[in-house]
Amino acid sequence: MRIRKAVFPVAGLGTRFLPATKASAKEMLPVVDKPLIQYAVQEAISAGAQELIFITGRSKNSIMDHFDKAYELEAELAARGKSKLLETVQDIVPPGVTCIFIRQAEALGLGHAVLQAWPAVGDEDFYVILADDLIDGRLQPCLSQMHRVYQQYGTSVLATQRVPQEETGSYGIVDAQPIGPGLSEIKKMVEKPKPENAPSNLAVVGRYILTPRIFKLLERTQRGAGGEIQLTDAISLMLNEQTVLAYEFEGVRHDCGSKLGYLRANVEFGLKHPELADDFRAYLHEMTAGWHDQDKKRKA
Numbered sequence: 001m002r003i004r005k006a007v008f009p010v011a012g013l014g015t016r017f018l019p020a021t022k023a024s025a026k027e028m029l030p031v032v033d034k035p036l037i038q039y040a041v042q043e044a045i046s047a048g049a050q051e052l053i054f055i056t057g058r059s060k061n062s063i064m065d066h067f068d069k070a071y072e073l074e075a076e077l078a079a080r081g082k083s084k085l086l087e088t089v090q091d092i093v094p095p096g097v098t099c100i101f102i103r104q105a106e107a108l109g110l111g112h113a114v115l116q117a118w119p120a121v122g123d124e125d126f127y128v129i130l131a132d133d134l135i136d137g138r139l140q141p142c143l144s145q146m147h148r149v150y151q152q153y154g155t156s157v158l159a160t161q162r163v164p165q166e167e168t169g170s171y172g173i174v175d176a177q178p179i180g181p182g183l184s185e186i187k188k189m190v191e192k193p194k195p196e197n198a199p200s201n202l203a204v205v206g207r208y209i210l211t212p213r214i215f216k217l218l219e220r221t222q223r224g225a226g227g228e229i230q231l232t233d234a235i236s237l238m239l240n241e242q243t244v245l246a247y248e249f250e251g252v253r254h255d256c257g258s259k260l261g262y263l264r265a266n267v268e269f270g271l272k273h274p275e276l277a278d279d280f281r282a283y284l285h286e287m288t289a290g291w292h293d294q295d296k297k298r299k300a
């Protein structure tokens with residue numbers, strides 16, 4: 001059992017990142033030197049995806065360009081003998097991997113975006129990846145961890161993470177029955193519940209393995225929280241028919257849809273970057289030492 005298709009909903013308005021996202025895509029924001037969408041694509045490819053389906057909207061042309069062949073740039077790099085950079089550019093889409101772009105005419109919600117992928121996904125189980133959740137898997141990328149679970153159970157799997165109770169209003173929250181370490185069967189799901197109404201603090205984050213049944217259910221899903229067609233609501237309907245698992249992945253998630261999460265991701269990835277790590281660490285050291293000195297003076 002393999003999953004070959006990955007859906008990347010990238011048609012959101014990205015209002016939390018305005019004005020940066022006025023004319024360009026949130027998913028093209030770089031973490032150190034790679035756009036968020038490229039991290040997501042690499043994670044999907046390493047989990048076996050060969051067909052990448054992007055659900056795009058207005059101001060998202062740069063995403064299409066990023067995954068297209070750049071003849072002029074490649075010729076220029078080759079002429080200048082910049083073979084390493086040429087390789088970097090050519091490796092963005094490895095051979096055998098294809099990209100499909102589908103336009104979501106109106107940003108009616110994540111559920112509506114996923115529904116647009118139906119003609120391209122057809123009758124297969126598939127991945128959904130939200131590129132603004134950048135996940136640094138501990139030993140394996142998050143999707144590969146989920147794929148292991150999928151191979152064992154052959155059913156839908158959602159990536160989940162414990163969040164502080166006061167933050168439940170920002171997530172889809174599950175009520176789930178444990179069936180193994182880090183794995184539980186979902187009984188109920190609620191989109192963005194207030195902390196006092198949340199059935200738990202186990203939150204769904206931006207990685208899903210779904211069966212194609214979801215499309216029929218999305219067709220029936222009405223606008224929910226925030227006036228949007230929510231993927232969570234369709235998954236809730238699916239719970240009546242199929243097993244859906246909640247998997248607590250091993251790794252660190254950076255919410256790059258928020259400014260603070262995005263800044264943190266840049267610091268953490270910068271500190272791991274082979275060319276920058278040493279200089280960046282030294283710079284942070286110098287800066288934080290300055291803060292300590294100022295603190296001491298203030299307290300003295």
Ligand code: UTP
Pocket residue numbers: 009010011012013014015016017026055104106107108109110112113130131132257
């Ligand atoms: P978000 O809830 O992060 O919304 O969407 P957003 O519009 O991207 O950002 P903010 O909240 O306004 O700052 C979660 C994911 O669903 C996609 C987004 O691109 C993001 O990857 N999405 C959302 C769509 O593709 N279409 C939609 O109609 C809504």
